[in-house]
Amino acid sequence: MKAGIIGAGRIGKVHAKNISMFVPEVEIKTVADPFMNGETEKYLRKCGVQNVTKNAEDILQDEEIEAVLICSSTDTHSRYIMEAAKAGKHIFCEKPIDYDLGKVREAIRTAEDAGVKLQIGFCRRFDHNHRGVYHMVQDGRIGKVQMIKISSRDPEPPAIEYVKVSGGIFYDMMIHDFDMARFLAGGAEVTEVVAAGSVLIDPAIGEAGDVDTAVVMLKFDNGIIATIDNSRKAVYGYDQRVEVFGSQGCVRNENDVPNTVVLSDAVSTTCENTYKVMWDRYTGAFVSEIQAFVEAVEKDKETPVTGMDGLYPVLMAAAATKSLKEGRPVKIEEVE
């Protein structure tokens, strides 16, 4: 299968490298980026990319190319989805589709009408630890799900310039956790969101109109209650843990560690902290999500993260943002 990648920033490069190393059935014919330069080209050539261009049209109009990975800036996602769909190409699009719910819906509809596959890049669903919890839940090992707890903390806040344009912590950071909550809930949907937020790490984040510490409580249509906590700064590393409690048990995961060494000295017993960098923790997840996309295309199956899976977290982020602002629970139907 020949594929193209639109956007050669960090995530575009990661996908190019992963495909070259771990997805032999895909050939990356073309990568397009308006800021394409020599260094990027060199990197991509090493990954076996055949052509580089500044023009996404070179991909969209290439009849040989069956699938497109959209890794460009968020504001262009929905447009490229629609164009790729109209060109009959299967689509893997980084999250989120858009912050504008109208655009999200239009993009999804266009892909549906065109009969192309659409997968959204919620990579954490493919993480070995989260997927391990998911399988326990799916296999009925904990019975009926009753509560979900998600902790998701970054090692460092992003640059303040980024914070200003990020759409806020719910759109930028917790959106992954909104998706995770739905993933673990096994088909139930969120009906109501209550958010709390504080500025405890950097006052500049507050001045930019955002919070750096956020906790959200979710109510699902079947009575499940979930909590998500986010911090922009966990000094000990990239902390990503989930717990699902049910009628027959409780399943949770721990962070990965670089090694399993345990040292006991006169003072205490010490282990390694988890990873400090997202790419180290979710290395395998980025590979698996592409493998799953390729499998969906090749076997003509539904993608494991559909367009609707891309829509719901945006709805939840909108509800959380409104809840924080208005100091009250917000129903999803209020923001639909």
Next chain:
Amino acid sequence: MKAGIIGAGRIGKVHAKNISMFVPEVEIKTVADPFMNGETEKYLRKCGVQNVTKNAEDILQDEEIEAVLICSSTDTHSRYIMEAAKAGKHIFCEKPIDYDLGKVREAIRTAEDAGVKLQIGFCRRFDHNHRGVYHMVQDGRIGKVQMIKISSRDPEPPAIEYVKVSGGIFYDMMIHDFDMARFLAGGAEVTEVVAAGSVLIDPAIGEAGDVDTAVVMLKFDNGIIATIDNSRKAVYGYDQRVEVFGSQGCVRNENDVPNTVVLSDAVSTTCENTYKVMWDRYTGAFVSEIQAFVEAVEKDKETPVTGMDGLYPVLMAAAATKSLKEGRPVKIEEVE
């Protein structure tokens, strides 16, 4: 020091036994209970109790008795606090003081006016694992506290008759966790409570007007955000864990286990579940709280769980109850 115990139910007996085994500086002169019978008397005699009676007055009017442990039913707590205070006796009272905030305040004031010690029986503060977390926080090991997470799940729901008169999950069960949240927050006070609740375990609990699954989000006056989750039924045992996240790290605890055995067979690696019974988990805590009370009396220090520490969790339970009913965040000042 000579002491009396009012109430010879389960908790009264536990205190009598613990004092006889682990608190040699206290002599239990008298235990009073309106339902005192031969079996109870026999048990108490073995614990070295000198006198048993059906009449609490035999304790309250005994000039030799310096301290009283109030272990009677909740509706009598505030009355006995006041009577014991007026009789000049130091008081250890089981939680909660009362569900009626006016009575709570009057009891506290009476004890203060009388200049007697008053300690409330929030035993979990004395648990080795929770106290271990507390000390890490107090010692500044995690910097400034930013988030608190408390999981507190019972192995089995109480009898439905008990549920009906319990005052609801927030007064009956989560009240311990409200206290724990304040304990771990290190001096900050809760300003707002949002509660979510579901009936997922037993419909009869819902018919009794209560929920069996409850999650609460707390906002503190310094920006700390806490979550508490309660379930009336965790099939794997009595699950009691806390986590405190701060600017310099994160500290949490795990449940105790009956032994540390790890079995790896062809299928998986298996360990023991935690205890199924409160008395096994908090064995040491029940001893330590009495030792701390005795120390406060003997060294004339403030008790480690004051009357005000007894008041706040009741306020929080009132706010949570109101929040669940009205579907909105409730400020503590609304219920004061």
Next chain:
Amino acid sequence: MKAGIIGAGRIGKVHAKNISMFVPEVEIKTVADPFMNGETEKYLRKCGVQNVTKNAEDILQDEEIEAVLICSSTDTHSRYIMEAAKAGKHIFCEKPIDYDLGKVREAIRTAEDAGVKLQIGFCRRFDHNHRGVYHMVQDGRIGKVQMIKISSRDPEPPAIEYVKVSGGIFYDMMIHDFDMARFLAGGAEVTEVVAAGSVLIDPAIGEAGDVDTAVVMLKFDNGIIATIDNSRKAVYGYDQRVEVFGSQGCVRNENDVPNTVVLSDAVSTTCENTYKVMWDRYTGAFVSEIQAFVEAVEKDKETPVTGMDGLYPVLMAAAATKSLKEGRPVKIEEVE
């Protein structure tokens, strides 16, 4: 059941206290110790002991006393066993019976002839963690046992004066592990011992003719191979772990910890070390062994640690001592 205790040193006192607190069916009528003094008497009275004496005969000739706990110095064990047996009393004797195999055998025979119960104080068999491993093995959870590994390390070497008269590390320290190896092997007996030893902690121990670091390899009659490692000084605490490997799996245990607190800061993740003191680790084991002894007497069952269980570890210590001296494997039959 009325009992007497011969020897009111540390372990005699521990048994007296434990019986008073946890073994209500036993009444300690008399404690005898040639160095009995006021302080010891006071301690014992608090434990409910009725009489104290300097003369063991006061116990041995007391017809009311059914059982004797021999907690005197090792060189008197075999004599008291024989005297108590002849007096028809059931016997709990601290380990080892004697270093002289002839005396050990005579003591055992005398007890057998008298038809009294004899239990040896190998308390570790009653530790919750070791017993947990034992039960897994007994229940067939790891299939047929193939290898056993025992680590047993003290936090501090004993005083050098003690080392000089201790009989050496194999008699004084590893004797517990020899018993543990037999306990876990499930009925197989050791046929050959190879010992290695070094002086790595304190040259004075070497000058006293002993080693401070010792490793022993045991061969059992059914092919099981075991290793035991001992160190006189583990700076991180009293380290006691076992592992049993079999055809269907592997079971092991970890040390107990004072609490389950886990701290993650910018540097690492830290937990508590294990206990530093034997009495903290084996608290429950000292109680359980007495309860088991009492049960054996009352229900007329075989004691869980028989006289022969007292003999074998002495044989193994003799073989290990010989092996270390002669630099070769030593068969048990060589030292019998």
Next chain:
Amino acid sequence: MKAGIIGAGRIGKVHAKNISMFVPEVEIKTVADPFMNGETEKYLRKCGVQNVTKNAEDILQDEEIEAVLICSSTDTHSRYIMEAAKAGKHIFCEKPIDYDLGKVREAIRTAEDAGVKLQIGFCRRFDHNHRGVYHMVQDGRIGKVQMIKISSRDPEPPAIEYVKVSGGIFYDMMIHDFDMARFLAGGAEVTEVVAAGSVLIDPAIGEAGDVDTAVVMLKFDNGIIATIDNSRKAVYGYDQRVEVFGSQGCVRNENDVPNTVVLSDAVSTTCENTYKVMWDRYTGAFVSEIQAFVEAVEKDKETPVTGMDGLYPVLMAAAATKSLKEGRPVKIEEVE
């Protein structure tokens, strides 16, 4: 740097793939194997290998090739080392160099005389968990090393045909652990070996003249005592753990697990077993050892596993074999 690989069996292919994915500074010009076929060629071409041949001479006589990886059968290792050395090529050779000590010594000497780098493929030294322990020891975190414990157990015995020609468990399996013991001992050398062995898994292994369960005790020249235990069949997976005990503490590692999921249900708490396959556990180690070899060549440093590091484990295997046969400790000097 251009390299050649002699031998395109399993390990040769692993190195080819790893170099293509993770060692961009190396170009594999030629792979030689007498059994080269179309399938193997196809695999190697995907790994970017330029030429395939049945003749090792095509590598040894190619002046462009700077380094050779010897992945052929053990009986050809020493010959190819000598030929490659004489051709002036740096050498990475799979373990063991040979079972014949004379050939091992001659190969090492030839490489030294030719002034080429020689690294032996003891990959476990590069495993993240073992290396983590090594670094703790090297950094002085446990003080002076006193005891070493190594458990190394395979999930399944090899085919009985293989067992017959393997040279026995000490040469075939424990040789890795002999190297690990030296690696962790930090410069001390083994002076004496005592071996115990049993046939507990498959009688056919015994009929082939080997044992399937083996324990070895090692004495080092500075008093360190080490134990190694091997089993040909651990039903729970590929079990590889080490522990180093010293004057200031103890450091150990645990196995890796596929994920960190923890399930608590009504029966117990369950985790994943470790990997069942060597290639999963030592994935990273195979990459790291080649990276280290390349670095040694490019920066003209000593290789991290020298020819002498290849010799010593063979000496230890010879001593262990002799010890098991003769039932006595064997000094290394007896087999030199």
